[in-house]
Amino acid sequence: MAPATSELLLYSRPSLGAVAFLLGAIIGSFINVISLRLPKMMEKSWRSQCCELLGLDEKPEEKEPGVNLAFPASHCPNCQHKIQWWENIPVLSYIILMGKCANCKQTISFQYPLVEILTGLFSAVVVWQMGISVQTCAALILTWGLITLATIDAKTQFLPDDITLPLIWLGLAVNIFSVFTSLKDAVIGAIAGYLLLWIVFWSYKLLAQKEGMGYGDFKLLAALGAWMGWQTLPVIVLLSSLLGTLIGFALIIFKSRDSQTPIPFGPYLAIAGWASLLWGETILTKFNSFYLF
Numbered sequence: 050m051a052p053a054t055s056e057l058l059l060y061s062r063p064s065l066g067a068v069a070f071l072l073g074a075i076i077g078s079f080i081n082v083i084s085l086r087l088p089k090m091m092e093k094s095w096r097s098q099c100c101e102l103l104g105l106d107e108k109p110e111e112k113e114p115g116v117n118l119a120f121p122a123s124h125c126p127n128c129q130h131k132i133q134w135w136e137n138i139p140v141l142s143y144i145i146l147m148g149k150c151a152n153c154k155q156t157i158s159f160q161y162p163l164v165e166i167l168t169g170l171f172s173a174v175v176v177w178q179m180g181i182s183v184q185t186c187a188a189l190i191l192t193w194g195l196i197t198l199a200t201i202d203a204k205t206q207f208l209p210d211d212i213t214l215p216l217i218w219l220g221l222a223v224n225i226f227s228v229f230t231s232l233k234d235a236v237i238g239a240i241a242g243y244l245l246l247w248i249v250f251w252s253y254k255l256l257a258q259k260e261g262m263g264y265g266d267f268k269l270l271a272a273l274g275a276w277m278g279w280q281t282l283p284v285i286v287l288l289s290s291l292l293g294t295l296i297g298f299a300l301i302i303f304k305s306r307d308s309q310t311p312i313p314f315g316p317y318l319a320i321a322g323w324a325s326l327l328w329g330e331t332i333l334t335k336f337n338s339f340y341l342f
Contacts, residue, residue: 066173073172074139076193077165084200089116128153139165168196178327187223195319202315208265220275230278238274243267266314273322281325284332288321
């Protein structure tokens with residue numbers, strides 16, 4: 050009975066992976082909307098709060114209903130052409146339209162199909178690795194949240210509390226049932242994740258007299274700790290630092306980027322956290338054996 054079940058699971062994996070890719074690509078399309086609109090929504094909210102705090106009148110255009118995740122309908126930012134359903138099919142529409150607006154022929158950012166493809170691939174990998182389970186559903190939610198944060202941070206160098214804080218609470222809630230780790234380890238992971246980068250932040254600031262990272266990075270690492278436990282934090286920090294260093298050097302050498310130009314750390318934390326989610330035990334074992342050696 051067991052071999053038949055294993056054969057069935059092996060046979061169904063490609064189909065599950067394909068479905069996961071399609072679902073991920075659809076989610077990736079929505080992630081593009083969030084990454085574009087959420088920073089604008091938050092900026093408008095900040096301006097409104099500042100005006101209220103300082104007793105200033107808002108400009109008439111700022112009092113009008115602004116952008117939200119549902120309004121206005123998707124449109125070309127250049128000619129305001131309303132995107133039709135057939136122009137909004139993940140990946141496929143970009144290929145059909147040859148990367149240009151159907152109306153004004155303005156070039157469409159390659160970010161849109163890239164995020165859709167990556168979200169689809171990452172979703173397929175999660176399902177391929179974990180099969181069908183509650184753990185898989187939770188892992189997909191974390192995966193999509195990390196991709197959203199990485200996309201926003203790469204563009205704006207900002208990690209919104211609207212995403213990082215819910216991820217912390219969701220990680221703790223999931224681990225009430227020990228989905229990824231014990232609740233005790235999840236709580237310690239959330240606390241340690243925040244404090245670890247907070248200490249690094251203040252140490253660097255005191256020594257260099259400037260800030261080296263933002264508070265959003267603290268919250269993101271706290272979220273990863275809440276999901277996977279404190280044991281994975283050293284590996285996540287090590288991997289993300291290594292990635293950041295390598296890519297930073299590559300940008301300086303090949304793109305002639307100034308070494309003083311800030312580089313967002315969130316994407317590297319997200320990649321390292323996602324890798325730890327799927328292969329954490331293997332990475333931790335390798336890390337421990339190397340460290341002990």
